[in-house]
Amino acid sequence: MATTPSFLPDISLALHAPELAAPARLTPAFSPLYQQIKVLILKSLQASEWKPGEPIPSEMELAARFRVSQGTVRKAIDELAAENLVIRRQGKGTFVATHSEQHVQYRFLRLMPDSGDISSEGPAERQIIECKRLRATADIARPLALRTGEAVLQLRRVLAFQGAPTIVEDVWLPGGPFKGLTTDRLASYSGPMYALFETEFGVHMVRAEEKIRAIAADAVSARLLDVPQGEPLLSVERIAYTYNDIPMELRRGLYRTDTHHYKNSLS
Missing domain, CATH: 1.10.10.10 (Winged helix-like DNA-binding domain superfamily/Winged helix DNA-binding domain)
Structure with missing residues (x-):
């Protein structure tokens, strides 16, 4: 029969006098x-x-x-x-697990072509608009568990499928773990961005949380996505975490949905 290893913490229940009269409140640390x-x-x-x-x-x-x-x-x-x-x-x-594998590459991307098969579109064509270091404002620092004013890396890119610009993303990364990431490095890397984070920066994204809402395209997003100003877009804000729920990326994307739809599986 398996026994608890000697190096694992002892499992015990601490009792306090006021709680003895109300055993229903006791919660064992087990x-x-x-x-x-x-x-x-x-x-x-x-x-x-x-x-x-x-x-x-x-x-x-x-x-x-x-x-x-x-x-x-x-x-x-x-x-x-x-x-x-x-x-x-x-x-x-x-x-x-690695984001370099084909079946893992689209794990966090829920935007699907109306045909239903994202692999049929081939790899996304990526255009890096900018990549710069700056000081985090409060609304950027908070989801990344940073202090206001700490260094972050901000990048903007456009993803196109079959020649049609489909997603524009603004991404913020904590400055320390991603020191040395540049526009040229992002533009020259042919694999998924998360795979680049793994191989060159030792950061592995293991889960993400998203918030979704509908918005109208402003002048900048309309130009980048080649749609009329005021076109309905899907706004997706994602926080991606590495091990132990440490936030490592804040991403705000605008998705065209005239030829694509957001798909999620619930269980």
Whole structure:
């Protein structure tokens, strides 16, 4: 039978005199063993012990490392796979998820062509309008968990599909982790931007939150997207996080929806 590793925190319940009369209020500080193993694996991922695209140790090796059963490790990895942090490959093992893989590239992009198959459009054509360093205003600093005035990198780009400009995006990144990112580097990189962040800056985006609303195109967005001023657009604000829910990107995009639609799967 699997036992809790000696190095894991002791699970205990602290009682205080005022609470003894109201046991319904007591909440034990407990998490299942597989969840504790999941946290330890996440720490290794965050420390880049295994980099995006690389295999992680086998279930047997991890079980020996953490002194638990293979079943416990398997359950922890199952959750990591469900969260798209690792990818299982039949007969090959388990690998750290990477945005370089074709089926992961569009993980955070929910804008679909009306034909229903985003891969049929081919890779997006990207135009970098600008990339500059500046001081974060309060509305930019807050979602990035920065202080007002801290350095950020701001870039604007247009994504076109089959020659038609479809998305204009403003992106803000914390200045420290992305020191050295330039317009030329962004323009010359042919892969997905998140893959560039992984390989050159060691930042792996693992999840994102979005807010969506409808707006009318102003003069600037109308020119960049080649639509009439006042055209309905979909405004999407995204905050992307790396491991341990650390925000690493604020992105505000305007989407044309005359030939595309926003698609999300709910479960």
